[in-house]
Amino acid sequence: xxxxxxxxxxxxxxxxxxxxxDALRGFDMFWIISAEVIIHGLSKATNLPVFNWMSAxxxxxxxxxxTFYDMIFPLFIFIAxxxxxxxxxxxxxxxxxxxxxxxxxxxxxxxxxxIILILLGMIVNKAQDFNGYENMRFASVxxxxxxxxFFAAIIFLNTNLRGQLISFFILLLGYxxxxxxxxxxxxxxxxxxxxxxxxxxxxxxxxxxQVLRKVYDPEGILSTIPAIATALLGIFAGQFLRYPFDKxxxxxxxxxxxxxxxxxxxxxxxxxxxxxINKNIWTSSFVLYAGGWSVLLLxxxxxxxxxxxxxxxxxxxxxxxxxxxxxxxxxxxxINFESSSHFLFDGLxxxxxxxxxxxxxxxxxxxxxxxxxxxxxxxxxxxxx
Numbered sequence: 001x002x003x004x005x006x007x008x009x010x011x012x013x014x015x016x017x018x019x020x021x022d023a024l025r026g027f028d029m030f031w032i033i034s035a036e037v038i039i040h041g042l043s044k045a046t047n048l049p050v051f052n053w054m055s056a057x058x059x060x061x062x063x064x065x066x067t068f069y070d071m072i073f074p075l076f077i078f079i080a081x082x083x084x085x086x087x088x089x090x091x092x093x094x095x096x097x098x099x100x101x102x103x104x105x106x107x108x109x110x111x112x113x114x115i116i117l118i119l120l121g122m123i124v125n126k127a128q129d130f131n132g133y134e135n136m137r138f139a140s141v142x143x144x145x146x147x148x149x150f151f152a153a154i155i156f157l158n159t160n161l162r163g164q165l166i167s168f169f170i171l172l173l174g175y176x177x178x179x180x181x182x183x184x185x186x187x188x189x190x191x192x193x194x195x196x197x198x199x200x201x202x203x204x205x206x207x208x209x210q211v212l213r214k215v216y217d218p219e220g221i222l223s224t225i226p227a228i229a230t231a232l233l234g235i236f237a238g239q240f241l242r243y244p245f246d247k248x249x250x251x252x253x254x255x256x257x258x259x260x261x262x263x264x265x266x267x268x269x270x271x272x273x274x275x276x277i278n279k280n281i282w283t284s285s286f287v288l289y290a291g292g293w294s295v296l297l298l299x300x301x302x303x304x305x306x307x308x309x310x311x312x313x314x315x316x317x318x319x320x321x322x323x324x325x326x327x328x329x330x331x332x333x334x335i336n337f338e339s340s341s342h343f344l345f346d347g348l349x350x351x352x353x354x355x356x357x358x359x360x361x362x363x364x365x366x367x368x369x370x371x372x373x374x375x376x377x378x379x380x381x382x383x384x385x
Contacts (some may be wrong), residue, residue, distance in 0.1 A: 020301040022315035026321030033331040034366040036192040041359025042137040064276040074290040081234020117146035137210040138218040152231030171229040172284040257299035264292030326383035
């Protein structure tokens with residue numbers, strides 16, 4: 001069963017877009033559609049320390065801790081948050097619009113997008129190959145993106161900056177209090193092991209269908225709540241970037257973002273002392289630490305691309321970023337890029353030593369993906385989700 005993704009032919013002027021945001025989204029997605037396996041292949045073929053280190057960074061932390069790969073998911077949610085003040089702001093700023101009608105249309109669009117992403121997430125989980133309710137996984141990466149961004153958008157649309165900040169701190173502090181103070185039957189309060197934490201207990205009790213890791217699900221029920229704060233961090237960054245240039249210029253915006261990223265990293269590391277950085281249950285310290293890296297990356301991309309206008313190098317990432325959900329779905333079962341790479345390039349790949357085959361196959365995958373995305377970009381065809 002292939003997901004139905006609506007595409008539209010869109011006329012747009014790249015100069016009016018925040019190209020750094022499209023490029024950062026594409027950079028983020030690049031690692032999970034092909035780049036990670038290329039690096040694993042390089043590590044296997046060369047056994048060089050630098051590639052072994054990079055390969056290790058492209059694996060999730062088993063429990064507490066943080067790797068580059070742990071950042072990819074929260075970075076995507078953060079970027080979705082950055083986009084909201086721009087996309088919603090344009091709708092409210094149209095001359096003569098009825099703001100209540102605009103808000104109603106945004107709500108309708110948000111609900112539709114949330115449902116579509118949840119369903120697409122279930123397709124990625126192979127819901128179409130139904131093998132009994134107990135084997136169906138309802139939680140998913142796309143589902144968490146959908147729910148966290150939906151609730152962050154509701155907060156953004158109905159509160160001012162002060163209300164958004166209060167919501168942000170309530171989410172982080174409330175989650176910390178819940179996981180450290182509420183006792184779990186058989187374990188007690190404040191136990192943050194895979195099976196003993198409150199989030200895992202609620203997954204086992206209330207998450208429908210399959211719990212991915214048996215005792216907890218990394219995209220479970222309670223741990224989706226702090227992911228809303230990740231989206232809110234993006235919303236804060238987006239509002240700051242939209243702040244009038246006569247108040248603060250682009251260069252200063254980039255530098256302020258960079259400094260903010262450093263502060264968030266420090267705060268995350270400090271909180272880690274009492275509430276460990278942990279992607280699996282999306283701890284509050286993880287929100288701050290991953291958020292720090294997200295803001296730092298945004299500041300670098302913004303400074304290089306939108307301030308210093310060094311744009312050409314980023315275009316392949318823009319091609320990915322403009323169709324990020326589409327290529328994610330295509331790379332997770334809709335299109336077998338690996339088989340396509342074997343079909344097209346095996347003649348050349350087989351001329352190389354066998355130890356290098358994994359890397360070259362996935363270089364071929366990346367070539368096919370970029371060619372596909374470049375075609376869509378040139379034809380102005382973009383997934384509308």
